[in-house]
C-alpha cells in the first residue's frame with residue numbers, strides 16, 4: 096500500500112495520501128449521468144450517511160439528476176459542484192440550494208457531499224466545501240448555510256466543523272436504516288454574527304408609531 100497510513104473508522108477504509116490533481120467546477124447537463132452514478136454509488140455504500148435511499152433513488156430517471164444540476168429560473172443561485180480527476184472522472188460533488196420562500200431566503204441548504212471512496216482523505220471533500228462556501232458567500236442576501244449530518248459520521252462532522260459549522264440541534268432516531276436508527280446533527284454556518292432577539296415580537300423601530 097505505497098507506505099500511506101490507513102485509518103479505520105465507520106466511514107473510512109482508505110489510505111490517507113496526497114491530494115490528487117483535480118479540478119472543481121459547476122456541473123452542467125452533460126455531467127448528469129456520472130453525477131447520478133456517483134450519487135447512487137454513495138447511497139449504496141453509505142446508507143446511513145444520507146436521508147435519501149438507494150432503493151428509492153435508483154428508480155429516479157436521469158432527468159431527475161439533470162433537473163438537480165440545472166435548476167429552473169426560480170432557483171437561479173442553486174448549483175452543484177463536481178470535483179474531477181485529471182482523467183476527467185467525477186470523483187466528488189456537493190450542492191447548495193437557497194430556500195425559495197421570502198422569509199427563508201437568507202438560508203441555503205448544503206446537500207449531497209460525496210467523495211468517491213478511492214479519492215477519499217486526500218483533501219477533495221475540503222476543496223469542494225471551500226469552493227461551495229466561496230460561491231455561497233457571493234449569493235446576494237444569503238446569510239447562513241445549513242446542513243444535516245449523521246451524528247456518528249465523525250469524518251464529515253470534523254470537516255464541517257473545521258469550516259466553521261456549529262451544531263445547533265440533534266434529532267435522535269432521525270433516520271432508520273433496516274432496524275438501526277441514526278441521529279442527525281443539524282449544523283449551521285453563519286457568514287456574519289447577527290444579534291439574536293429574545294422576543295418573537297418584531298423589533299420596534301424608532302420611527303415607527
Ligand SMILES: CC(C)(COP(=O)(O)OP(=O)(O)OC[C@H]1O[C@@H](n2cnc3c(N)ncnc32)[C@H](O)[C@@H]1OP(=O)(O)O)[C@@H](O)C(=O)NCCC(=O)NCCS
Pocket residue numbers: 102104106107111137141144145208209210211214215216217218219220221222243244245248249250251253254257
Ligand atoms: C465526508 C467526506 C465528504 C470527506 O471527504 P474527504 O475528501 O475524504 O475529506 P478530506 O480529505 O478533504 O478531509 C477533510 C477533513 O475530513 C476529516 N477526515 C478526512 N479523512 C479522515 C479520516 N480518515 N479520519 C478522520 N477524519 C478524516 C478531517 O477533519 C479532514 O480534515 P484535515 O485533513 O484537515 O484533517 C467523504 O469521506 C465522504 O464522501 N464520505 C461518505 C459520504 C458522506 O459521509 N458524506 C457526507 C454526508 S453529510
